[in-house]
Each structure stands twice: as C-alpha cells, then as structure tokens.
Amino acid sequence: xxxxxHIAVPPAPLFFAQLLVGLINGAFYAMLSLGLxxxxxxxxxxxxxxxxxxxxxxxxxxxxxNWLGIGYWASLIIAPIxxxxxxxxxxxxxxxxxxxxxxLYGLLLTFGLALxxxxxxxxxxxxxxxxxxxxxxxxxxxxxxxxxxxxxxxWVILASLAVCLATWFVIERTRLGAYLRAATENPVLVxxxxxxxxxxxxxxxxxxxxLAALAGVMAAPIYQVSPLMGxxxxxxxxxxxxxxxxxxxxxxxLSGFALGLIEGLTKVFYPEASSTxxxxxxxxxxxxxxxGLFGRAA
Amino acid sequence: MNASPSExxxxxxxxxxxxxxxxxxxxxxxxxxLYPVFLMKALCMALFACAFNLLLGYVGLLSFGxxxxxxxxxxxxxxxxxxxxxxxxxxxLAGVAVAAALGLVFGYLAIRRQGIYFAMVTLAFxxxxxFFCLQAKFTGGEDGIQAVPRGYLLGxxxxxxxxxxxxxxxxAFLFGFAVIVRTINSPFGQxxxxxxxxEPRAVSLGYxxxxxxxxxxxxxxxxxxxxxxxxxLVFQFASLTDVNWTMSGEVVLMTLIGGIGTTLGPxxxxxxxxxxxxxxxxxxxxxxxxxxxxxVICVLTFREGIVGVVAPYVMGRRAHPEPIEVEEPPPVKIxxxxxxx
Numbered sequence: 212x213x214x215x216x217h218i219a220v221p222p223a224p225l226f227f228a229q230l231l232v233g234l235i236n237g238a239f240y241a242m243l244s245l246g247l248x249x250x251x252x253x254x255x256x257x258x259x260x261x262x263x264x265x266x267x268x269x270x271x272x273x274x275x276x277n278w279l280g281i282g283y284w285a286s287l288i289i290a291p292i293x294x295x296x297x298x299x300x301x302x303x304x305x306x307x308x309x310x311x312x313x314x315l316y317g318l319l320l321t322f323g324l325a326l327x328x329x330x331x332x333x334x335x336x337x338x339x340x341x342x343x344x345x346x347x348x349x350x351x352x353x354x355x356x357x358x359x360x361x362x363x364x365x366w367v368i369l370a371s372l373a374v375c376l377a378t379w380f381v382i383e384r385t386r387l388g389a390y391l392r393a394a395t396e397n398p399v400l401v402x403x404x405x406x407x408x409x410x411x412x413x414x415x416x417x418x419x420x421x422l423a424a425l426a427g428v429m430a431a432p433i434y435q436v437s438p439l440m441g442x443x444x445x446x447x448x449x450x451x452x453x454x455x456x457x458x459x460x461x462x463x464x465l466s467g468f469a470l471g472l473i474e475g476l477t478k479v480f481y482p483e484a485s486s487t488x489x490x491x492x493x494x495x496x497x498x499x500x501x502x503g504l505f506g507r508a509a
Numbered sequence: 510m511n512a513s514p515s516e517x518x519x520x521x522x523x524x525x526x527x528x529x530x531x532x533x534x535x536x537x538x539x540x541x542x543l544y545p546v547f548l549m550k551a552l553c554m555a556l557f558a559c560a561f562n563l564l565l566g567y568v569g570l571l572s573f574g575x576x577x578x579x580x581x582x583x584x585x586x587x588x589x590x591x592x593x594x595x596x597x598x599x600x601x602l603a604g605v606a607v608a609a610a611l612g613l614v615f616g617y618l619a620i621r622r623q624g625i626y627f628a629m630v631t632l633a634f635x636x637x638x639x640f641f642c643l644q645a646k647f648t649g650g651e652d653g654i655q656a657v658p659r660g661y662l663l664g665x666x667x668x669x670x671x672x673x674x675x676x677x678x679x680x681a682f683l684f685g686f687a688v689i690v691r692t693i694n695s696p697f698g699q700x701x702x703x704x705x706x707x708e709p710r711a712v713s714l715g716y717x718x719x720x721x722x723x724x725x726x727x728x729x730x731x732x733x734x735x736x737x738x739x740x741x742l743v744f745q746f747a748s749l750t751d752v753n754w755t756m757s758g759e760v761v762l763m764t765l766i767g768g769i770g771t772t773l774g775p776x777x778x779x780x781x782x783x784x785x786x787x788x789x790x791x792x793x794x795x796x797x798x799x800x801x802x803x804x805v806i807c808v809l810t811f812r813e814g815i816v817g818v819v820a821p822y823v824m825g826r827r828a829h830p831e832p833i834e835v836e837e838p839p840p841v842k843i844x845x846x847x848x849x850x
Contacts, residue, residue, distance in 0.1 A: 257625045308809060314625055315571045316808050319765065322758060323804025328796030446754060450633040453626060483644060489639035494618050497630065501621040 221445045227358040228480055233475015234468070235272035235364055235433065238371035239426050241467025244447045245456065246422035250464040252395040253415045254306065256317030259465055262445030263328040264420045268292045268427025270332065283346035283432070290428045298420030302413045325442070333436035340435025354450075359499045367429050374425065375464045382460050391415065458505020466504060486495055528773060530689070536679045545675045546743070551783040552682040553740040558763040558775030559689050560732035565761075566770030567693050568725050569705035573628040573757050574615065574635030575733050578608040579636055580752025582734030583741035586656040588647050590742070597660040597668060601681075601738040608734020609727050610637070616726030620719055635757055642752050653748030657741060668701065681739045685732045690772060692728065701725055733760075755797075762800055765807045768814025777815050 243261060250258045258264075271293055272286035281289065288466035301324065309316045349363040394401040394408050402408045427440075434440055448467075455466030470489050478485040496504060539548055557579050562568045566746035590600035619630045642648045649655070656719045657669035668674045692698050703711040712718050741747045750756065757781065767778025782800075789796045808812070 251625075257629060305805065305809065312812075316812070317630065318571070318573075318625055318628055319761065320805055320808040322761075323801045323808065326758065326797050326801030326804065327802075330794040330801060334794040334798065336818040442754070446632055446636045450636075453622070453629050453633065486644075487637045490633050493630070493633055497618045497621050507634040 224358055229475045229479045230357070230472065231360070231475070233472045233477070234368055235471070236474060237468040237471020238334075239430055239444065239467075240431075240448055240451045240471050241375050241464045242371050242422055242426040243376055243444065244451045244463045244467050245460065247448065247452055248420035248457045248460060249378070249382070250416055251457050253391065253412055254310070254317070255304075255314050256306065256321065258300070258322035258416075258419065259318055259445070260324045260328065261321075261420075261423050261448070262441030262443075263325040264298065264423040264441070265293055265427040265444065266332065266363050266438060266441035267297070267328065268424025269343070269431040270427075271339055271424065271441060272428040272431050273436045276343065280427065283428075284430050287425065291424040294424035294427075295417040295421030299413055299417040301420075302416040303325075306416065307409075307412075319482075324447075326477070329438055329442060336438055338439055340437035343431040343436050345432040353402075355463075363432060367433065370429065371426070374422070378422070379460045379464065444462060447489055450489050452503075454489075454493050454503060455497045456503020457508035458503070458506040462503075462505025515616065529686070532773075532776075533683065536683070537676075539673045540672055545671045546786055547783065549675055549678045549743045551780045552678050553736045553743060554760075554763065554783050555779035556682045556685045556739070557733050558760050558767070558779045559686055559734035560736060561760045562764045562769065562771075562775040563689050563692065563732070564729045565764060566774075566842075567698060568701045570620075570723055570726070571628045571630040571761070572619075572726075572729070573634070573754070573761065574631030574638075575729075575760050576752050576754060576756035577615070577635035577638040578611055578644065578730040578733040579737035579740075579756060579760075580747075580749075581611055581737070582608040582737070583737035583747040583751050583849045584642060584654065586738035587657040587741045587747035591635065591654060591657045592647070596664065597742065600660075602633050604738030604741070605731050605734045608717060608737065609731035612727040612730025612734075613723070616723050616730065620722045620726065632754060634755065635752075637752060639749070639752050639754070642749060648725060648749075651749065653746060654741075655746055656743040659742050659745060668742070678739055678743060681735060685735050688728070688777075689815040692725075693772070696846065697721070697724075722762055722797070745770070759800070760806055762807075764814075766803060766811075766814055766819035768820070769812075771814065771816040771820060773820075774814050774816035781815075788805060808840065 220358060221364055243265060247258060250256065250261075259364065268290045271290035275281040275286045275289060276283075277461060305324070306317065338393065345363045349366050351363040352359045353365075354360075380388075382391060390401065390406055394406070394411055398408045432438070451467055451470050452463065454470065455462045457463070470492065473492065474485055474488055477488040484491070499508075536552075557575070561572065561575050564572050575805060584604075585607045586600045586604035589603045590597060595603065601616075615634045619627055619634070622630055643650060659674060662668055666673060666677075668677060689744045693701070700711065700716050700721050703714075703716070704721055708718055729742060737751060740751065763778035763782050764775045765778070766781060767776065768774025785799065786796055789799070811818075
C-alpha cells in the first residue's frame with residue numbers, strides 16, 4: 212500500500228549525505244557571491260577573475276604545503292593575504308584605468324585576466340587535480356545518530372558561516388562599513404568629506420579577492436586543487452548572484468546557502484537536473500522578480 | 510557600450526557595399542591561395558562574430574552566452590543530418606530554427622536585466638545548455654557527434670568536394686553578413702542604435718525597446734546558429750568545445766579586437782584569432798594565455814579595435830578626429846517587418 216513511499220522518500224543516509232554536500236557547496240557559493248557583491252558595490256564591476264582567484268587560493272595553500280612545508284592553518288591566513296595583495300596590484304595597475312569607462316569593460320578585462328591565470332596553471336599542471344590532505348586535527352568523523360559527519364566538512368560549514376557573518380558585521384555595523392556603504396551610494400560626496408575613496412576601492416577589491424582565496428584554501432581538501440576549479444564554480448556563482456540580487460550582503464549569504472541546499476536536494480530526487488537546477492531557478496526568478504530576490508530595482 | 514567614432518564616420522552604407530564587393534572577390538579567389546578548411550573555419554567564426562556584434566555593437570547588449578546558439582545549432586544539424594538522414598539544407602534549417610527558439614526564450618528572460626546582469630544571465634543560460642549537451646543521449650557526451658555526412662545540396666551538389674563546400678560556406682557567410690548589414694541600415698537598425706545610445710529616450714519616443722531588443726537577440730541567435738550549423742558540416746563534427754563558455758569568450762574577443770560596432774571588425778577579428786589558433790594549435794594552453802593578454806591589452810588601450818582605428822583613414826574621412834554625430838533623421842514610422850532584412 213505504501214510502495215510509492217520508497218520512491219518518494221529516498222533512504223535517509225543518502226538524503227543526509229546529499230544535504231551535506233549541498234550545504235558545503237552552498238558555503239562556497241555564499242563566500243564567493245559575498246566577495247562578488249562587495250566588489251560590485253564599490254567598483255561597479257563584476258569580477259570575472261573571482262573564480263581564478265579562488266583557484267589561486269587553493270594553489271597557494273598547495274604550494275605552501277609542498278614547497279615550504281607550511282600546513283593548512285597557516286595557509287588559511289597566508290594564502291588570502293598573498294592573493295589579496297595580488298588583487299590590490301591588479302586594481303592599482305589595471306582596473307583603476309578603466310574605472311570611468313562602461314562597466315562592461317571591467318567584465319572583459321577581468322575575464323581576460325581569468326584566462327591568463329587559468330591558462331598558466333593549466334599549462335603547468337594540466338587539467339587533473341592535485342590532492343591536498345585534510346589537516347590531522349580535523350580528520351575523522353562523528354556519528355550524529357542519523358549520519359556520519361566528517362569533521363572537516365563540519366568545520367567548513369561553521370567557518371564559512373562565521374566568515375560570512377563577520378563580513379556582514381563589518382559592512383553593516385562598523386564605521387568602516389558605513390564609509391564603504393556611503394561610498395557605494397555616492398563616492399564623490401564621500402571624498403568631499405575627506406575620506407580616501409580610491410584607497411578604499413583598492414582595499415575593497417583586495418578584501419573581496421582575499422575572501423575568494425580563503426574559500427579556495429577551505430575547498431582544497433574537499434575538491435582537488437585543480438586549475439579548472441575556478442571556472443567550474445564561478446558561472447554557478449554568477450547565477451546565484453543574479454538570483455539573490457547584489458543589493459544586500461545578507462541576501463548573498465542566504466541565497467548562496469539556500470541554492471547549495473536546493474542543488475543537493477535535486478541530487479537526491481532528480482539527479483539528472485542537479486547541474487542545471489540553479490539556472491532554472493534563475494530563469495524563474497527573472498520571470499517573477501527581475502531585480503533578484505533581495506535586490507533593489509535598478 | 511558607447512559608439513566608437515569610427516562607426517559614425519567609417520561605415521556608411523555605400524562604403525560598406527564597396528568593401529563587401531571587394532570581400533566577395535577576395536572570398537572567391539582565396540581558396541586558390543589558402544587552405545580551404547582554414548578559410549571555412551574562419552568564415553564560420555566570422556559569421557558568428559558578426560551575429561554577436563549585432564547585439565553588442567548595435568544594441569549595446571553584451572551576451573556572454575552566444576556559444577549556446579552556436580554549439581546548440583551545430584549539435585542539432587549534426588544529429589538531424591546523421592541520425593535522421595535529413596538533407597543538408599533542412600539540417601541547417603533545423604539548427605537555425607532551434608538556435609532562434611533558444612534565442613527567443615533566453616532573450617525574453619535576459620532582456621529583463623541590463624548591462625552586467627545581462628552578461629551574467631546569458632552566461633548562466635549558456636552553461637545550462639552546456640550541461641544539457643554534456644548529459645543528453647543524442648549529443649554523445651565527451652565524444653560529440655562524429656562523422657557527420659556533408660551530403661548533397663539540393664540533392665545534387667556534392668559537398669564532399671572541398672571547393673564546393675568552401676563556396677557553400679562562403680555563400681552562407683555572405684547571406685548572414687548581408688542580413689546583418691541590411692538590418693543595421695534599416696529603420697529597425699536605427700531604433701536599435703537609439704536604444705543603445707539612450708534607452709529611456711527611445712522609450713519616451715514611443716518605441717517599445719523590449720520588442721526591438723528581443724527581435725535583435727533572436728536574429729543574432731539565429732545567425733550564430735547558422736554559423737554553428739555550417740561549422741558542424743565543415744568539420745563533420747559537433748562537440749562540447751562549441752557550446753562551452755570559452756567559445757562565448759572567444760567571440761567576444763574577436764569582436765573586441767576587430768572593432769565593436771563596426772561592420773567588418775568582427776570579420777577581421779575572426780580571421781586573426783583563427784590564424785593564431787591555427788599556428789598555436791600545438792602549444793596547448795598558450796592559446797588561452799595569449800587570448801587573455803589580448804583581452805587585457807584591447808580593453809586597456811585598444812578599445813576601438815583594428816577596424817575602428819583603420820577605417821577612418823581608409824575611408825578618407827579623417828578630417829575631424831571626433832566627427833560630430835550626423836545620423837539619419839529618425840524614421841517617422843517603424844515597420845516591424847524591417848527586421849527580416
């Protein structure tokens with residue numbers, strides 16, 4: 212009589228395992244779309260290099276481990292700083308010169324940069340991934356009764372949540388964040404008040420890029436460190452950003468996690484659609500609320 | 510994107526027809542000097558870039574997902590000709606029709622957003638098509654559709670002869686090019702340019718900008734599909750490369766390097782990039798790296814593109830470096846049928 216239940220309700224371990232995978236993906240979507248949103252707010256460009264910078268973060272951690280013997284925890288700090296400094300150089304040397312042009316040129320320039328960075332790493336390391344072991348402190352798993360939760364994955368979810376909330380706090384609740392938001396609204400006026408907006412722009416870009424690199428380091432033990440890891444994820448993140456709308460920081464975080472979860476659930480119920488479900492949702496959101504779920508109408 | 514001065518000064522209708530005549534002569538003579546397969550590939554890419562430029566150069570819409578139409582059509586044509594056994598011309602028609610239909614759906618959704626969002630939305634939709642082609646049964650996954658028969662045009666002309674195939678591709682290119690030139694010089698095209706320059710003003714003049722944008726998008730998608738279908742027949746092969754986001758990026762680069770919003774720019778850009786890829790075919794990822802460098806250089810210092818810089822000199826209209834914009838007077842009445850070219 213209840214035969215159909217077996218079809219409709221998948222076995223619990225599979226269900227929770229995919230839910231976890233979804234949550235992990237969502238954590239990375241959230242961190243990346245957060246960085247994109249912050250950069251977009253102040254620089255008005257979509258940072259196409261974001262995926263490449265995420266990949267750079269992962270590779271940076273890999274270099275630190277294999278060349279210098281520096282482990283995961285130090286990499287969590289060093290890699291974002293290194294990649295962030297690289298981002299600052301990109302902003303100073305390249306992006307600054309096209310700030311007055313049509314914003315689409317920013318997209319094209321960062322797209323070109325992404326091609327360069329990815330091409331260099333593909334030339335060097337091919338398309339296959341390099342393994343990065345989970346730090347010893349976080350190996351193993353704990354039994355939650357209904358499923359096994361690997362410690363590292365739990366750490367990624369908690370840490371990314373913390374990073375997202377900290378970013379939200381800085382932007383929405385501190386004086387620095389208030390300057391930032393003001394400069395987003397009207398940079399000329401904020402400059403007139405004696406705040407160094409160009410430096411803020413540089414630091415914001417560096418910060419957004421550092422966030423991507425941090426996500427990359429955290430992703431290294433889960434996905435393999437591969438030159439293609441950035442371009443695989445960045446297009447999905449773009450869709451996440453379109454769905455959430457870039458108007459709000461909290462919106463970027465929420466839609467990142469939510470869409471990761473939805474993607475995970477789709478893998479349980481209709482695996483064929485799991486790689487396209489986010490794009491379908493994007494189409495629906497465009498139909499119903501073109502400005503995005505949390506966005507303001509342009 | 511803003512119009513380059515060259516577009517205002519360099520590409521009047523007469524000049525374009527003069528150049529087109531030269532281009533046709535060059536196209537007819539070319540296979541006797543150059544490798545036909547290279548020329549055919551370059552012509553397909555040129556048509557693709559021209560179709561893309563119709564949107565970016567004349568409506569100001571940057572689509573980052575044109576590979577969906579190009580690659581999608583190439584799959585459909587390959588499948589229709591190989592598995593269904595359709596005649597070549599019907600196979601191409603099927604590819605173009607599917608590309609146009611995709612253009613209708615994606616365009617309808619994408620034009621709800623502008624600027625950067627438009628680019629991201631089109632990119633995301635194209636990625637959806639990519640995943641579909643990766644998973645669908647008929648596309649053959651990583652292998653693609655191989656050994657696609659070229660068949661006989663109209664039942665009698667053997668397309669397996671390299672020269673015959675070449676002239677067929679040239680004809681397809683010229684047809685697409687003529688449609689585009691006709692479109693941008695029609696009253697419909699004038700409205701497109703008006704929307705590019707100042708959409709709110711065009712709307713306030715009573716033009717329903719959404720309709721114009723959508724029609725332009727569909728036309729661009731259909732022509733990109735024609736390019737993709739033709740390419741599938743040239744190489745007798747449809748693969749994931751043509752539907753990948755890198756292909757979308759490549760067509761942007763071709764247009765950028767040749768000159769956004771110039772009639773001949775995309776053609777020049779396509780030939781340049783195809784030549785480069787030809788020479789660097791063995792160099793692996795260096796092609797990607799060099800493409801990235803060209804992107805950066807073009808955006809930083811060379812935004813007018815080759816034709817944008819050269820055309821004013823060639824046309825002998827360099828009297829004023831920044832000519833005052835003299836457009837045709839706005840059309841009194843717009844007929845929707847003007848889009849047909």
